[in-house]
Amino acid sequence: TINAIQRHRRKNLLYPPDPKGLPVIGNLFDIPIEYSWTTYAEWGKTYGDIMCLRLLGQVIVVVQSARIARDLLEKRGNIYSDRPLLTIYEMYAAKLKWVLPSTQMSEYWRASRRIVDRALRPAAITAQYQPILKAKTHEVLERLLSSPANFREHIELFQGSIIMSVVYGYAVKENSDNLLQEARQFARYAAAIAVPGAVLVNYVPILRFLPEWFPGTKFKVLARWGHALGERVVKYPIAFVKESMEKGTARSSMALEQLREFPSAETERTITTALGSLYAGELHTVSALLSFFITMALDPSIQERAQRELDNVTKGARLPDYDDRPNLPYIDAICKELLRWKMVTPIGIGVPHAASEDDVYDGYFIPNGEYGSSLSSPILHDPEIYPDPHSFKPERFLTSNGRLKDDPLLTAAFGFGKRICPGRHLVDSTMFILVASVLATFRVEKAKDTNGHYIPVRVMYTGTLVSQPEPFQCSIVPRDQNARELISAASFYEY
Numbered sequence: 001t002i003n004a005i006q007r008h009r010r011k012n013l014l015y016p017p018d019p020k021g022l023p024v025i026g027n028l029f030d031i032p033i034e035y036s037w038t039t040y041a042e043w044g045k046t047y048g049d050i051m052c053l054r055l056l057g058q059v060i061v062v063v064q065s066a067r068i069a070r071d072l073l074e075k076r077g078n079i080y081s082d083r084p085l086l087t088i089y090e091m092y093a094a095k096l097k098w099v100l101p102s103t104q105m106s107e108y109w110r111a112s113r114r115i116v117d118r119a120l121r122p123a124a125i126t127a128q129y130q131p132i133l134k135a136k137t138h139e140v141l142e143r144l145l146s147s148p149a150n151f152r153e154h155i156e157l158f159q160g161s162i163i164m165s166v167v168y169g170y171a172v173k174e175n176s177d178n179l180l181q182e183a184r185q186f187a188r189y190a191a192a193i194a195v196p197g198a199v200l201v202n203y204v205p206i207l208r209f210l211p212e213w214f215p216g217t218k219f220k221v222l223a224r225w226g227h228a229l230g231e232r233v234v235k236y237p238i239a240f241v242k243e244s245m246e247k248g249t250a251r252s253s254m255a256l257e258q259l260r261e262f263p264s265a266e267t268e269r270t271i272t273t274a275l276g277s278l279y280a281g282e283l284h285t286v287s288a289l290l291s292f293f294i295t296m297a298l299d300p301s302i303q304e305r306a307q308r309e310l311d312n313v314t315k316g317a318r319l320p321d322y323d324d325r326p327n328l329p330y331i332d333a334i335c336k337e338l339l340r341w342k343m344v345t346p347i348g349i350g351v352p353h354a355a356s357e358d359d360v361y362d363g364y365f366i367p368n369g370e371y372g373s374s375l376s377s378p379i380l381h382d383p384e385i386y387p388d389p390h391s392f393k394p395e396r397f398l399t400s401n402g403r404l405k406d407d408p409l410l411t412a413a414f415g416f417g418k419r420i421c422p423g424r425h426l427v428d429s430t431m432f433i434l435v436a437s438v439l440a441t442f443r444v445e446k447a448k449d450t451n452g453h454y455i456p457v458r459v460m461y462t463g464t465l466v467s468q469p470e471p472f473q474c475s476i477v478p479r480d481q482n483a484r485e486l487i488s489a490a491s492f493y494e495y
């Protein structure tokens, strides 16, 4: 047929350039599981902005420029919005095919995206969820006041409790909360098994049929454990919402809104799993917020400029609010630079994409099912677009007269096209209020040792799919007595 002939012709086209790998296994041992983006960047210098890697017969196309990422993921979004099949999700009765960031193009994905895009729409965030974000921010300020050294735990609790509140109306008070802990564990599991090259069975699917006692099949135990955990993580919070609805105590939440609007048993499973996938965003936002403390401790002049801007607006008489945002462009610029400087998902634009049909780009053949990743790090660290890219400079997002600049490239932090992060508007509101409120009330500095000498801030990030700062120290002290009073007064605001 014509199709077969076209296919054959296309197959005569070249694949993008690749580093020579070993026979059969290809580049399997060349791709590091950790910090792979630095290796990709090195390869990019030799092989160009579009290259490919071979992994046990599969081809992973790696794109390192915004132009090509846009061409493929936006302009040809109908082809490049699929995900590679993760065999580990297919095991044990395919129960984990629902995890939204990894799910393949299907009616389920479309229905789930409709649910989460609607739940996370900007209007709902402004009207229903910004009050929750403010209440959670006030809780963090109080915690930072009483135990500043535990800032990391406070930020984790802040973000974890935001997701549980906005998604389920479930109030989390401590990091030890069981629902929160299991959701976290599952988010880490899902992020770890999606790393390209990390789990062999994803590349050699036949291994799934080996029995669990067979040597080297730890992935089977991992898969079984992950599936059971995944089921609990989506089911229990929805059960909580339904019970609260029956008792009449349900708080405003995405789950409540969706269950009320679409009350059939058929939609309930999709609502359950689509909303259950949102916890994935916790690790990401925590990473960006921890980078905030690092950057403030590294460069006091940024903090001072931000505090002058804030004091000008609030006169120190109250905490900043969302209405102040148009008058706080430097705060917004800090938030944007936090997403660019040490991006949260430097490998792949998050999770790899896959092509749902054969395609040809720039004369190169990209086979069905085998598109790989567009990397955000070369895009957001391109020195031509962001001069001195490894320095933290919020002013790059401001015009010469101090207004916020529109930067259409920053979307690379959240992906392009149909798979773009649905949580980005929530992230935007969360980062703004936390950054503005902490700067209004605290001074973040380098910590001091027992002799009063400053301890250098440790700027080390994990090499995982979601890259987070490794443990570091900083000192967080109230700016003055007025700041302490503002925090105590605000604590009346409860959620």
Ligand code: HEM
Pocket (backbone or CB within 6 Å): 100, 101, 102, 103, 113, 116, 277, 278, 279, 280, 281, 282, 284, 285, 288, 344, 345, 349, 350, 351, 352, 353, 412, 413, 414, 415, 416, 418, 419, 420, 421, 422, 423, 424, 426, 427
């Ligand atoms: C700083 C914070 C965040 C960053 C940098 C971030 C980044 C990303 C990226 C790069 C992707 C992949 C896009 C692609 O494949 O092209 C993604 C997907 C996703 N994100 Fe986020 N994210 C953040 C926070 C969140 C939050 C808070 C939520 C939930 C409330 C969330 C939910 C999701 C979901 C469900 C997907 C999968 C979408 C799909 O495959 O259709 N993210 N995110």
